[in-house]
Amino acid sequence: MIQFTEVKKTYDDGREVLKNINLEIQAGEITVLIGPSGCGKTTTMKLINRLISPTAGQIRIDGEDIAKSDPVRLRRKIGYVIQNIGLFPHMTIARNVAVVPRLLKWDRQATDRRVDELLALVGLDPAIYRNRYPAELSGGQQQRIGVIRALAADPDIILMDEPFSALDPISREQLQNELIRLQQELRKTIVFVTHDMDEAIKLGDTIVLMRDGAIVQTGKPEQILRHPANDFVKSFIGKKRMAGEQTAEELPTVDEVMVEHPATASPTRGLAEAVKMMEKRRVDSLLIVDKNNRLQGTVSIYRVLDQFGEESKTVADVMKPVEHVVQTGTSLSVALQLMSEHQLSNLAVVREDGQFVGLITRGTVVSHMAGMYASDRTGESNHVAV
């Protein structure tokens, strides 16, 4: 955990750029610092690896005051990724990734192994990329190297200052997804600076909203979206994420919109049975749910018909895993974002304990928006292949 206690920063020109920052950054989470340009995000971040020292106050990592640590040693234990990547142009990719292990005097083999492992982790073939130079890589590839370089010596903390902001939207999206994937496995304490609210909502476990050197609001994305502290936060969140505010002060949740009894089948059903059920419910896909009401997968009519000749097969044999689900209580805006991002035609809603409770489809969303979802929920007839 990283703790800021009454931290102030005044630069030599006398301007107070951080005014009394109190902040707890939880271990194993992505904490996003967001706010308009010049509000002090970068300054806050650089205090953590002592690239900047505070004018007053204390910063502690796992309880230890960093002012008492040796800055060079401290920095080698903290990964650092900057906006324009900062790969060293005169070093090969392997050398760039190996920077911190080499500074830490790892032995050669361990370093090489680590470099190959990391390259593979972000889908870059070590045999091809190890000996290339940064200029020979695309922007997205370079930033992947920037990220794995920060991971190289396996630090607990990683600082990322607008790491993806210079990328085109497609690469940015890919890198964000990769970061989410990596983080699920690695559980690092990541401090991520951005000025992009979409990015903050997507990546942040906690969002810290800053303005003019002060923290305006700290909370889970959901909390900030639902309960913006003031007009500044509202305007920062933006109109499109505030849909529904007029009607109900609070954003609708997936619970209000979902179909509660979508067409489901147990994994042991045969294919002919599945076709019958689809016919009866007039849907073209079924959700496969086990006897404990846990979501196992989904089958579409196309997959069923494709294998229909195989009499011994059950739906469990032809189903596809469900890649995206949302929990009950999630705001509709988050669900919609997920659906549009991954081109999903529907999205399952599960309880915290994993029990399947309902389904959001495009039809239900349209119905909801038309304000006629109250009594006759017929949206399920619009299921299409996942």
Next chain:
Amino acid sequence: MLRSDWLANYADFWRDRYADIGTAALEHLTISATAIALGSLVAIPLGMLLASNRIRWLHTLVFTIANIFQTVPSLALLAILIPLLGIGVKPAIFALFLYAILPILRNTYAGFSSVDPALVESAKGMGYGTVQRLLAIQFPLAFPYIMSGIRMTTVYIISWTTLASLIGAGGLGQLIVSGMGVNKEELIVTGALAAIVLALVADRLLGALEKRFTRKARTVTRETSYV
């Protein structure tokens, strides 16, 4: 007719005197190379030092002194050095060394200043110490600038070394001075030509050396966006 006479004269002259010409060229090269090596030894660390701090008065002081040396006419400088260092190779090398400092210093400084501050900060943020950063990041990136300073300096120091013979240091200038004394054109032309060839060869060699070390980094500097 006239032309072939002229050529034959030179051919005879070179055949008779090739040993002397060789000795003079070698002396010439030694003086120039020593002056440039000493100049680099002083100017490169000094340039690094200046580029890595922001003490204004120190910058002004160093560049002013280096500029002053640069503007003293070479003949005068050589003459001034006689009472201090006597005559011969040593004062010649010393004078040329003073001339070598400024251009190498300037280019080193420019090279270090050209390194993207974001890269330097990135290095610092990853845990490079100050010296490690200078040697592993800033120096290699400034290297093409430093090398071009050394190349430029080499060309003109080789040409100025011809003056060194005036204070008895020998070198190709000796051929020219003797040629003037005995009014022998072949001597003068040979001395001048040899100095030119020497300068061109040295320039090419250094150029090849620079390429060898910076081939990759150059492709990068051309596309500096790193995005």
